[in-house]
Amino acid sequence: MRKLAIGTALSGALALAGLAAPAASAAGTPDLTFTGVTVNKGKPIVVGTTKAVNVPVSYTLTRPKDLVIDQEKTAQGVLLYRGTLKSPDNELGPRKAPVCAPTATTETTVTEDCTETITAVPDQELYEAADAGTWKAAGVYAHSDGSASDDYLHSEYDLTMWGNLASVQIKRAARLTVNAAPEPVVKGRTLTVKGKLTRATWATGTYTGYKGQKVVLQFKADGGAYANVRTITSGTGGALSTTVKAGKSGTYRFVFAGTATTGAKTSAGDHVTVK
Incomplete structure (x- = not known):
């Protein structure tokens, strides 16, 4: 048999x-x-x-x-x-x-x-x-x-x-990065927060940019909890960029809620010291 x-x-x-x-x-x-x-x-x-x-x-x-x-x-x-x-x-x-x-x-x-x-x-x-x-x-x-x-x-x-x-x-799994600059920054000066949203492309085995997606910038002051700052839209290649006024030392991160075809993702945090 x-x-x-x-x-x-x-x-x-x-x-x-x-x-x-x-x-x-x-x-x-x-x-x-x-x-x-x-x-x-x-x-x-x-x-x-x-x-x-x-x-x-x-x-x-x-x-x-x-x-x-x-x-x-x-x-x-x-x-x-x-x-x-x-x-x-x-x-x-x-x-x-x-x-x-x-x-x-x-x-x-x-x-x-x-x-x-x-x-x-x-x-x-x-x-x-x-x-x-x-x-x-x-x-x-x-x-x-x-x-x-x-x-x-x-x-x-x-x-x-x-x-x-x-x-x-x-x-499809997503990847999300964040980088706030300059570090450290003088209080009241402009801080630029950039990042990139990509997602898995199974056909090529690579992560490619995810354009046109809503991503939330969050900030957590030292000793506090994360709160939403603003929502931005990913551009060409999944690029993310926005500016904020430096007020307190703390950590910035991006949060992507996901879509019907792509999983949710939260970036690692980037800490900035305000002088």
Whole structure:
């Protein structure tokens, strides 16, 4: 028998689904129910240019009591997809089998709480700007059977998917810098605060300027708390620049709230001594 690893069964499953996946009501399809699907604890998934991001997924699975899911001949899990099940644009699946623990049993069904991890790798699974945005979760059941020898090979593979179980935002990571000058500065003189807003470009593995975005300049006097000074808009290449009158010694920083496709970011602080 061909072993059906969970990574093989689920990663790439959407491509197979577009070809010949049986409908949920097809004969022979087990009665599985995926509920309570939560991706990344309900928070956006923010991905940079090099580091893989591990995304926790939790859900409840109810299955027939007599159905054995061994993650070899039979497998189940949750994956993420962009687009539709019929015509997906991209997908992300777990590389290891989910861990499930029974929580309730009836004469005919077993209910289990399951957890798994989906890994998002920039430039591999995520490689274009369109991958930033809303993704959906799908429950998957796969069954593999067959036999093989030196003289004969036979394989059967069935796949069933249930879409629109949950949604999550995948976003491009942002970087934000700040520099206030001159340092130190005479009280009452003009202080220029500059910085740069960039975001991950998965296709090239670099951070590029993010123009036309609202960024808030904040100031914290020594011993105090941060407060908003003003909002400015990033220019060409993500450049930021504004001026303030030096009044007290303290720290300046920029804050970017994020967008539907780019994660929020707060710069490190730059301390200025006022004489």
